[in-house]
Amino acid sequence: MTRPQLLIGLMTGTSLDGVDAVLVDLAGAQPRLIAAQGSPLPEALRRDLLTLQAPAPNEIDLAWQAGNALADCYVDAVAALLAKAGVAASDVTAIGNHGQTIRHRPERGYTIQLGNNARLAERSGISVIGDFRSRDVAAGGQGAPLVPAFHEAIFADARRHRVIVNIGGIANLTDLPRSGDITGFDTGPGNVLMDLWIHRHRGAAYDAGGAWAASGKILDDLLAELLREPYLALPAPKSTGRDLFHANWLAARLTGRTDRIEDVMATLTTYTARTIADAVKATAPGVDDIFICGGGAHNPTLLAALARDLPGVSIASTAALGVDPDWVEAIAFAWLAERFIQRAAGNVPAVTGAAGSRTLGALWPA
Ligand SMILES: Nc1ncnc2c1ncn2[C@@H]1O[C@H](COP(=O)(O)OP(=O)(O)O)[C@@H](O)[C@H]1O
Ligand SMILES: [Mg+2]
Structure with a gap:
């Protein structure tokens, strides 16, 4: 038996729904998930991180204080994960920490992920590898999406043309043809607009099971207006975030309208699905199967809209490939x-x- 190669992956995505922590054994051909831990972020920290995603005066102190608080959340998540798995910190090779994106400006040569990695290494006793996006940006890239190399390594199939769609706050796809070059890009909004709308009108973090959206009617004129967003027509490589799809983006498109709020919800859900489907059709017209990961995999209303827009394509969650959709990232x-x-x-x-090709990341040794 080969010795296990234990690594921890930490992800806090655009949705700001919490810290995803996984312990995996990477000694074999396929990653083996040993334990997973979802920890919510304290509401005050979540608010600060949301504030930091929109430019404002004196962000520097707030950013570094939030980075410290975030590092402490990561430390707690790692401790809970290791306790759950019954594994000692000294048996873990490294933590791969994405951090929290608060600004993504590849066109200006930078992207900023918060989370004090020095503090995380110090307090966890485990080496940390972080800042994965900066080197790609320095090499003229978008710094995103970074998951396609991983999707290729574990999901590509020589007999089936697959597309992996990650529906987090933002949605991104990876096109895995049977042979030849893979591609991938951010398609546009994932859950971010739906989350914004239900949070504003119902105080909920998200539309559980897509139930509220299912109660509304799709507003065709609003849908057409939202689809005019220029990002959608840009050629890849491209990446986006809350810098574009934020509350004001939505407000600007709703001014002067007097729609029922559930109809707007239905329309935002359909819009999200349509932008993903259009990207799939344009990039991977010959696709056999689509596999979904990220929190959007739990929204049947969204998935039904996607299926309507992509007749004849099989749509399943990555669970069908043996990887829980919640932990892929x-x-x-x-x-x-x-x-x-x-x-x-x-x-x-x-x-x-x-x-x-570049080696991505920087090391904070234990
Ligand atoms: N049961 C559910 N029903 C509908 N949507 C859900 C459900 N569970 C999670 N989600 C959606 O998934 C989002 C989190 O997805 P996630 O993949 O963690 O995104 P990120 O990578 O941006 O953190 C939530 O904000 C919510 O919109
Ligand atoms: Mg998340």
Whole structure:
């Protein structure tokens, strides 16, 4: 039996729904998930991180204070994860930590993920590999999406043309043809607009099971207006975030309208599905199967809209491929940490637009 190669992946995505922590064994051909831990973020920290995603005066102190608080959440998540798995910190090779994106400006040459990695290494006693996106941006890339290399390594199939769609706050796809070059990009909003709307009108974090959206009618004129967003028509490589799809983006498109709020919810859900479906049709017209991961996999109303827009394509969750859809992204960052340790490429230049393959990340030794 080969010795286990234990890594931890930490992911806090655009949705700000919490910390995803996974412990994986990467010794074999396929990652083996040993334990997973979802920890909510304290509401005050969540608010600060949301504030930091929109430019404002004196962000520096707030950012570094939030980074420390976030590092402490990561420390707690790692401790809970290891306790759950019955594994000692000293048996873990490294933590791959995505951090929390608060600004993503590849066109200006930077992308910022918060979370004090020095503090995380100090307090967890485990080496941390973080700041995965900066090197790709320095090489002229978008720094995103970074999961396609991982999707290719574990989901590609020589007999089936697959597309992996991750529906987090933002949605991104990876096109895995039977042979030839893979591609991938952010398609646009994932859950972010739906979350904004239900939070504003119902105080809920998200539309559980897509039930509220299912109670409304799709507003065709609003849908058409939302589809005019120029980002959708841009050629890849491209990436986006809350910098674009934020509350004011939505407000600007709703001014002067007097719609029923559940109809807007239905329309935002359909819009999210349509932007994903259009991206699939344009990029992967010959697709056989679509596999969904991320929190959007739990929204049947969204998935039904996607299926309507992509007749004849089989749509399932990555669970059908043996990987729980909730943990794909966190596992990907454990995998990227392992790539860093091997000094192997983590980016796919055809996906990010970087000048070439690069080892991604930086090391904070234990
Ligand atoms: N049961 C559910 N019903 C509907 N939507 C859900 C459900 N569970 C999670 N989600 C959606 O998934 C989001 C979190 O997805 P996630 O993949 O963690 O995104 P991120 O990577 O941006 O953190 C939530 O904000 C919510 O919109
Ligand atoms: Mg999340």
